[in-house]
Amino acid sequence: MTITPPPSSDATRLVTPAMLVLWLVLATVPLWIAKVGLYPYLGIEILIWSLYALAFNLVLGTAGLPSFGHGAYFGIGAYAFGLCQFNVVANLWVCLVAAFAVAGLAGALVALFISHRRGIYYAFMTIAFGQIFWTLAIKSHGITGGEDGLLKIARLPADFGVASFNLNDNVAFYYFVLVLFALAVMAMWRLTHSPYGRVVAAIKQSETRAAHLGYNVWIYKASIFTLSAAISGLAGGLFAMAQLAAFPDVMSLHQSGYVVMMTLVGGGLVSFWGPVVGVFVFLIARDVIGALTNAWMLYFGLLFIAIVLFRPEGIAGAVSAAFQKHSLIRRQGNSAMRLLFGGERWR
């Protein structure tokens, strides 16, 4: 008999010990990253992709909905940030809100069409919509700059009224992103442990039962998708600042696949932190293995296949299983496969 852990006090906390440790470690990164042969910009990328992957995992891990076109919302956030500063007002806060809101709006629009679906049908529709947004980004040359991208996006200063911080320096920008990341992590942690988050997790396990308990399954699926798209858009806005530009390639199916890989490799299906683990492994592998061979993606792809086949709970799941003799996180069949093809979700 397996006993679930007693509702750990972490579930009721806004800030958990794990978060504090992570933030403290991340806060020291600019002090040593250059010494280990890496560079501060990688830290920025890791934070932004972690935020994106955590947002993505609200849909994939928490709600069990396979979304394979999530890059669209990340990209829309990036364009919204740039277009806002060019056409509306060059204010950091307004433009970040725009990135969040416009991506959320796009997510809500898509959610309208897909939220009655599950499993592979859901997956196909997210891909189709992702491709539509990607094509629009490439074809609307006059607005987005097409394949050339939307260039000359500025890192607007972070203005707090009393003080204003210039973010042009990568270290300053890193700390700015870290603060937003920390706030977003707190919000998403709380969200997944709130009654709303528990209902979404219940719907993942049985839409039928949830509906017969009086929950409007459609609204929950649509809203979690919209929220996830909005937070992905916020990450996209930060990415536009990081790159000083917005490009359509992040919206491609190919790049949408990256966030899926990161999340599954890290263990997003069983752990809140899985996506963050996956992003670290992915981006560091890209830079470290990528420095040795052009075919780094081949090795990462092999790792991905191995994990999906043999360790569906991902790195985070495997590590926590190794720490606990009587593993609480048991192998759940092939959860990655089941998500797509299995259970009632497919019917």
Added chain:
Amino acid sequence: MALIEAAGVHVRFGDRVVLESIDLAVPEGEFHGLMGPNGAGKTTFFNVLTGRVKPSRGKVRLDGKDVTGLSSHRIAAHGVARSFQIMTLFDEFSARENVTVGLPAFRARGFDMRHAAASDPGFAESALEILATVGLADKADVRAKDLSYGDRRALEIAVALAQSPRVLCLDEPTSGLGSDGVQRLAALVGRLKGKLTIVAIEHDMEFLFALADRISVIHWGQVVARGTPQELQQNEWVRRSNLGRFA
């Protein structure tokens, strides 16, 4: 007046007629049994009562109010709960959480994203009370998928009870249970009898005849016989379906 009522319910899947015309009126507090051969359409009828399937013709009324074609979450919110023939639990959740999600008080907070669900001890307490009524109090923290088959059957009912329903629809609650399990379940359902309106599909006729106030026999998409257990013992349909064993 009947608390839950079906009138002329007709269901077709493609060109296959599953329910021809079903009438049923269950007054408040009655325990109404449904029986019939495999594939007779009993589960389909439950699906109509609980909003999962829209009937092509006919009406479903709850407390006199027309609820035909309302979606399942609406009908559930009106106080109709069901258990499932094929167990449908939140497998990764503990027994306690399964029940918690069923509580109307929890549902009322279903869009609360700002507070932690676990920070409200009221939910856990109510859930524990309900688990105690089905004999699962000591297994509250066991994951649903790790419970024994019999305990899962009991949890099926506990989740439905969590809704504090007015009408409880049980779809073959004893299915797959051994004789001990059936006895335990009969005792549980016996305790519920009279407290709420129950419609129960059952193949185990000993179970049904001991508990039901009235029984309807469904065959060929219609109710072919209806009456109290005593009346039905003489019925040819019931005799044919092997009741002789118990009579």
